[in-house]
Amino acid sequence: MISALTTDLYQLTMAAGYWRADHVCPATFELFVRRLPSRRSFLVTAGLDQALDYLEHLRFTDEERTWLRERPQFAKVPGEFFDDYLQSFRFTGDVWAMAEGTPVFANEPLLRVTASLPEAQLVETALLAIVSFQTSVASKAARIVRAAQGRAVVEFGARRAHGVDSALAAARASFIGGCQGTSLVEAARRFGVPASGTMAHSWVQAFPTERDAFIEFSRSFSESAVYLLDTYDTLAAARSLVASGLRPPMVRLDSGDLDALSREVRRILDQSGLRSTKIFATGDLDEHRIAALVAAGAPIDGFGVGTALSTVSDAPALSAVYKLVEVRGRGDRDATGVVKLSPGKETWPGQKQVWRFMRSGRAAGDVIGAADEPAPEGGVALLKPAMRAGKRLIPSVPLPELCADCRRSIDTLPEDVRALDASSDIYPVRMSDRLQDARLKASRHRDA
Amino acid sequence: MISALTTDLYQLTMAAGYWRADHVCPATFELFVRRLPSRRSFLVTAGLDQALDYLEHLRFTDEERTWLRERPQFAKVPGEFFDDYLQSFRFTGDVWAMAEGTPVFANEPLLRVTASLPEAQLVETALLAIVSFQTSVASKAARIVRAAQGRAVVEFGARRAHGVDSALAAARASFIGGCQGTSLVEAARRFGVPASGTMAHSWVQAFPTERDAFIEFSRSFSESAVYLLDTYDTLAAARSLVASGLRPPMVRLDSGDLDALSREVRRILDQSGLRSTKIFATGDLDEHRIAALVAAGAPIDGFGVGTALSTVSDAPALSAVYKLVEVRGRGDRDATGVVKLSPGKETWPGQKQVWRFMRSGRAAGDVIGAADEPAPEGGVALLKPAMRAGKRLIPSVPLPELCADCRRSIDTLPEDVRALDASSDIYPVRMSDRLQDARLKASRHRDA
Numbered sequence: 001m002i003s004a005l006t007t008d009l010y011q012l013t014m015a016a017g018y019w020r021a022d023h024v025c026p027a028t029f030e031l032f033v034r035r036l037p038s039r040r041s042f043l044v045t046a047g048l049d050q051a052l053d054y055l056e057h058l059r060f061t062d063e064e065r066t067w068l069r070e071r072p073q074f075a076k077v078p079g080e081f082f083d084d085y086l087q088s089f090r091f092t093g094d095v096w097a098m099a100e101g102t103p104v105f106a107n108e109p110l111l112r113v114t115a116s117l118p119e120a121q122l123v124e125t126a127l128l129a130i131v132s133f134q135t136s137v138a139s140k141a142a143r144i145v146r147a148a149q150g151r152a153v154v155e156f157g158a159r160r161a162h163g164v165d166s167a168l169a170a171a172r173a174s175f176i177g178g179c180q181g182t183s184l185v186e187a188a189r190r191f192g193v194p195a196s197g198t199m200a201h202s203w204v205q206a207f208p209t210e211r212d213a214f215i216e217f218s219r220s221f222s223e224s225a226v227y228l229l230d231t232y233d234t235l236a237a238a239r240s241l242v243a244s245g246l247r248p249p250m251v252r253l254d255s256g257d258l259d260a261l262s263r264e265v266r267r268i269l270d271q272s273g274l275r276s277t278k279i280f281a282t283g284d285l286d287e288h289r290i291a292a293l294v295a296a297g298a299p300i301d302g303f304g305v306g307t308a309l310s311t312v313s314d315a316p317a318l319s320a321v322y323k324l325v326e327v328r329g330r331g332d333r334d335a336t337g338v339v340k341l342s343p344g345k346e347t348w349p350g351q352k353q354v355w356r357f358m359r360s361g362r363a364a365g366d367v368i369g370a371a372d373e374p375a376p377e378g379g380v381a382l383l384k385p386a387m388r389a390g391k392r393l394i395p396s397v398p399l400p401e402l403c404a405d406c407r408r409s410i411d412t413l414p415e416d417v418r419a420l421d422a423s424s425d426i427y428p429v430r431m432s433d434r435l436q437d438a439r440l441k442a443s444r445h446r447d448a
Numbered sequence: 449m450i451s452a453l454t455t456d457l458y459q460l461t462m463a464a465g466y467w468r469a470d471h472v473c474p475a476t477f478e479l480f481v482r483r484l485p486s487r488r489s490f491l492v493t494a495g496l497d498q499a500l501d502y503l504e505h506l507r508f509t510d511e512e513r514t515w516l517r518e519r520p521q522f523a524k525v526p527g528e529f530f531d532d533y534l535q536s537f538r539f540t541g542d543v544w545a546m547a548e549g550t551p552v553f554a555n556e557p558l559l560r561v562t563a564s565l566p567e568a569q570l571v572e573t574a575l576l577a578i579v580s581f582q583t584s585v586a587s588k589a590a591r592i593v594r595a596a597q598g599r600a601v602v603e604f605g606a607r608r609a610h611g612v613d614s615a616l617a618a619a620r621a622s623f624i625g626g627c628q629g630t631s632l633v634e635a636a637r638r639f640g641v642p643a644s645g646t647m648a649h650s651w652v653q654a655f656p657t658e659r660d661a662f663i664e665f666s667r668s669f670s671e672s673a674v675y676l677l678d679t680y681d682t683l684a685a686a687r688s689l690v691a692s693g694l695r696p697p698m699v700r701l702d703s704g705d706l707d708a709l710s711r712e713v714r715r716i717l718d719q720s721g722l723r724s725t726k727i728f729a730t731g732d733l734d735e736h737r738i739a740a741l742v743a744a745g746a747p748i749d750g751f752g753v754g755t756a757l758s759t760v761s762d763a764p765a766l767s768a769v770y771k772l773v774e775v776r777g778r779g780d781r782d783a784t785g786v787v788k789l790s791p792g793k794e795t796w797p798g799q800k801q802v803w804r805f806m807r808s809g810r811a812a813g814d815v816i817g818a819a820d821e822p823a824p825e826g827g828v829a830l831l832k833p834a835m836r837a838g839k840r841l842i843p844s845v846p847l848p849e850l851c852a853d854c855r856r857s858i859d860t861l862p863e864d865v866r867a868l869d870a871s872s873d874i875y876p877v878r879m880s881d882r883l884q885d886a887r888l889k890a891s892r893h894r895d896a
Binding site for chain 1: 450451453454455456457458459460461462464465466468469471475477512515516519520521523524525565569572573574576577578580581604606607608609610611612613614615616617618631632633634636637643644645646647648649650651653654655664665667668669670671672678679680681702703704755759760761764765766768770771772775786787788789790791792793
């Protein structure tokens with residue numbers, strides 16, 4: 001359960017301000033990514049399940065309210081704000097969202113939240129932290145899985161993650177993005193995905209000889225064992241393993257020239273009739289190193305990827321934002337689209353929808369339009385109702401199902417969009433005419 | 449509370465293997481960073497408090513044990529492993545550690561864990577995730593705070609963090625590294641640090657005019673308000689604020705040319721006698737942008753830093769590892785130092801200590817030696833007992849105290865080591881003669 005205080009202080013000062021000004025009118029915020037990182041041509045949404053869970057359970061404990069009212073900043077805020085308003089505070093708004101595992105592009109809302117201003121505002125911080133991190137990991141996983149071209153990719157990054165909860169979220173998002181499993185046991189248990197892993201170098205070091213270590217391990221794990229070969233000398237270890245008489249299901253290489261070593265180990269295994277023994281490679285891998293190994297024809301059957309997945313090391317943050325796009329009931333009773341004109345941070349007014357156009361089974365381009373404009377012919381609406389009046393409309397989807405949906409969605413992207421070196425604006429995304437008009441009007445209104 | 453399953457699967461298969469082989473002898477692992485990231489000349493330790501807390505509360509629930517024994521991998525592991533061994537499993541080992549806030553360099557153990565092989569092994573994953581992330585954030589904070597040269601730095605990165613728990617850890621570590629506060633309310637509450645923040649662009653957008661927005665805000669927060677100026681046009685907003693008759697304690701600039709804008713805003717404020725109104729700057733800042741603004745003489749009184757702190761965006765992962773260095777009772781009853789010879793990943797055998805040598809109040813160099821060699825004259829031992837037989841020896845230190853200790857420790861580093869562009873090997877760290885001999889012997893033993 002995420003504490004209601006897991007938010008930036010200004011969300012609470014603004015909430016108090018809106019409450020005091022009796023300005024608790026409905027407002028809409030949208031969560032989107034301003035620009036794709038330089039080495040991404042699409043992102044893959046993830047984290048919606050945790051986001052909805054957070055919204056549904058949001059409330060202030062007595063202890064939290066007491067602590068808050070004692071902060072010096074709140075000295076002039078009337079006690080009713082804490083005793084009444086925050087005491088009964090719940091998220092009672094509506095959420096529209098893209099399904100997890102959907103390919104998404106810059107400026108496309110992943111999530112649209114409509115609620116009273118203070119409610120919609122308070123949840124910004126946690127929604128961004130939850131959704132943008134998982135989205136960034138799922139996107140990276142999709143690239144790595146593509147690079148592996150059908151070979152298994154397993155997420156091994158828990159130890160390098162930004163704390164243990166981050167490791168759990170990374171394992172989940174990696175699986176959505178196409179990984180076949182995780183080393184993190186708690187993630188496997190919680191999310192129902194396969195757990196993977198057998199021995200570390202320390203196992204080999206803890207016995208007098210490698211051969212002793214391998215034989216001892218086989219006593220309990222003969223059918224799932226992955227023997228680690230590089231503790232001292234990879235080829236000597238491979239020969240020792242072969243000589244031991246074990247029938248290893250798999251061996252692992254974790255350092256050195258993985259291309260050359262995998263070929264030599266393959267030869268040693270094959271010469272002893274161990275043709276079904278697979279070779280698994282790990283060690284600071286990412287999509288580029290994997291693509292190079294695959295292109296070189298290295299006989300590697302699967303990859304374990306750590307840091308690149310769990311920290312998204314080449315793009316550890318997305319330019320994800322959560323922006324006010326509409327306020328109702330300011331003077332008139334109609335919805336008013338709002339914009340921000342800060343240099344480089346301009347926004348588009350009003351509630352939006354994203355339509356994807358398919359041509360011969362392939363995604364041909366997206367249109368971002370006003371949520372209430374007529375759906376353009378042939379466009380598939382990507383934002384769907386996820387929560388109404390604070391209640392979830394969609395259940396948690398089992399992760400293997402999400403992963404399959406994600407794979408199908410990515411498969412609809414054109415080949416040149418999926419290429420690892422595709423530029424970040426290769427996929428056509430257009431703002432609808434109506435949205436362009438609305439922005440012009442809103443800017444003029446502001447300039448006036 | 450962190451689940452005992454928050455570990456890599458191989459820790460559990462190895463634990464089962466050690467238990468079955470009756471190889472539960474004492475072993476020592478050390479946690480250290482192999483190489484500093486390219487733009488770091490030192491790191492600052494953090495996360496020890498959470499690490500000790502994790503160790504002290506580690507246990508398997510019945511549900512976890514039941515789930516685990518049903519995994520296919522464990523089919524051949526005797527039921528006693530789950531029913532007896534894991535049922536009563538506790539961390540009962542000893543921990544030596546550097547105090548949080550200590551400057552540390554490559555290859556220096558931050559943490560040394562001695563326990564039975566399975567205990568010491570199982571905790572690797574979580575210890576690394578906890579300690580290396582907080583260490584990486586505290587190190588980044590120290591750089592950013594130095595760049596600000598006495599101006600306040602506040603951590604604003606929750607929304608970009610790798611999930612909400614990561615945001616909490618980042619706020620804590622940023623404070624240890626020298627930040628004056630955080631925007632994250634739950635971090636402020638949990639760790640007793642100042643919370644900071646007042647209004648977002650959405651507040652300004654939610655009112656018909658900027659002036660309305662500012663005046664409404666002042667009703668509740670006249671003494672702590674930081675008025676945000678860049679929603680539409682920064683200089684117009686500054687003039688409007690001045691004309692409103694408010695006496696703003698502080699204004700915030702969040703986009704555009706912060707150097708030029710801060711000068712013009714300063715002039716507008718000063719011309720209206722608002723000389724005590726401070727200027728606070730935010731917007732994708734890091735130590736390099738802050739250093740440039742300070743060097744240019746921009747009249748900025750404080751900085752809010754987000755992504756650069758909460759994701760350590762230029763070095764989102766440390767090459768932190770947790771390596772077996774000693775196993776007792778393998779054949780003989782004496783401790784045996786162990787090494788790993790994998791290319792680029794070689795380790796040093798045996799339990800270690802780190803001594804820091806001071807000259808005229810300045811740190812002059814470190815020696816890494818064997819824990820049981822005589823302390824070199826004048827060397828201050830950095831690793832101290834933190835846990836004995838599974839019980840904490842040191843209490844949680846209040847964060848403001850840790851922050852002060854950290855500032856004092858960093859102040860002892862020579863000026864050229866603290867420079868933002870110092871090379872990562874500028875500070876002298878030497879392996880003791882005895883350690884070098886031991887490594888030679890261990891490698892020879894392995895080669896033989």
